[in-house]
Amino acid sequence: ATWKYAIEESITDVQGVYATKFKEYIEKNSEHKIKIYPYGTLGESVDVMEQAQAGILEFVDQSPGFTGTLIPEAQAFLLPYVFPENSKAIDNFFKNSKAINKMFPKLYAKQGLELLKMFPEGAVSITTQEPFTKPKDLNGKKIRVMTSPLLVETYKAFGAVPTPLAWGEVYGSLQTKIIDGQENPMFWIESAKLYEVSEVITDIGHNIFTTAVMANKNFFDSLPKKDKKLVKQASEHAFNYILDYQKTIIKKAKDKIKKDKPSIKFVTLSDEQREPFRKAAQDVYKKFIELTGKSGEKILNQMLKDLEEAAK
Numbered sequence: 001a002t003w004k005y006a007i008e009e010s011i012t013d014v015q016g017v018y019a020t021k022f023k024e025y026i027e028k029n030s031e032h033k034i035k036i037y038p039y040g041t042l043g044e045s046v047d048v049m050e051q052a053q054a055g056i057l058e059f060v061d062q063s064p065g066f067t068g069t070l071i072p073e074a075q076a077f078l079l080p081y082v083f084p085e086n087s088k089a090i091d092n093f094f095k096n097s098k099a100i101n102k103m104f105p106k107l108y109a110k111q112g113l114e115l116l117k118m119f120p121e122g123a124v125s126i127t128t129q130e131p132f133t134k135p136k137d138l139n140g141k142k143i144r145v146m147t148s149p150l151l152v153e154t155y156k157a158f159g160a161v162p163t164p165l166a167w168g169e170v171y172g173s174l175q176t177k178i179i180d181g182q183e184n185p186m187f188w189i190e191s192a193k194l195y196e197v198s199e200v201i202t203d204i205g206h207n208i209f210t211t212a213v214m215a216n217k218n219f220f221d222s223l224p225k226k227d228k229k230l231v232k233q234a235s236e237h238a239f240n241y242i243l244d245y246q247k248t249i250i251k252k253a254k255d256k257i258k259k260d261k262p263s264i265k266f267v268t269l270s271d272e273q274r275e276p277f278r279k280a281a282q283d284v285y286k287k288f289i290e291l292t293g294k295s296g297e298k299i300l301n302q303m304l305k306d307l308e309e310a311a312k
């Protein structure tokens, strides 16, 4: 059979490279075929998620930045300063986390989804028109976020005016100055040409962009044992590839941006400058518990334990 797999990015972006590796493994080791649908071919992220839940798609990649409207607990990945900056610890976490491997699959299952993998797509940078070094500088600035409510809380706490938008509206809104900025990993700022409509790219170290790949649960459950194993192995194969792949792309993206737009400013806030953002983040943790209750608290505690373990 041909299995349909939708992603939120283009085929050469991180989700596309992951999907390609997954497809290669499946097609090499079975008679099955995979057709990948890049962003734009089947609608926005929320549209492809609905299609996956309905079984029109067998596989879907959706990031917690959007899944938070469906599974509030998934927003734990969006919490500011939850991740360390050390990339080895991050890899260990995504490989071994009990929260990811044991707890989140149950929450996704309730939505008709088999959670196959979660993986990082790189540190999140903030693009703006003017430089900022403290929350006060962001007052009145409209910063676009993905549609998960916790991101709105984050940018409120950071002093800005959060503006949730579907991806398709971001470039145009920056161009027409409807919004002042947005947040995304460096590879995406380059590949989606967001730097063309931004002047400053700032790192405050607040998040690692996380994404998740899922299968429609009825489809997955109905597979014979050997195909279930095949899907798991293909996921493992793609996952291992993508962790290393990404280590090279941040620098490449930065170099390309510099070359294409020499006037762009890259800013990295110091530990001291990050302090007020870290402090503001504490309110966001409270909001997370408000939004997710006992279930969210439990999974966040496990995540924090997993992160501690991963840093050893």
Ligand code: 6CS
Residues within 6 Å of the ligand: 008, 009, 045, 063, 121, 146, 166, 167, 183, 184, 185, 188, 209
């Ligand atoms: O900002 C967004 O909406 C998009 N960012 C990334 C890195 N991937 C997909 C997502 O739609």
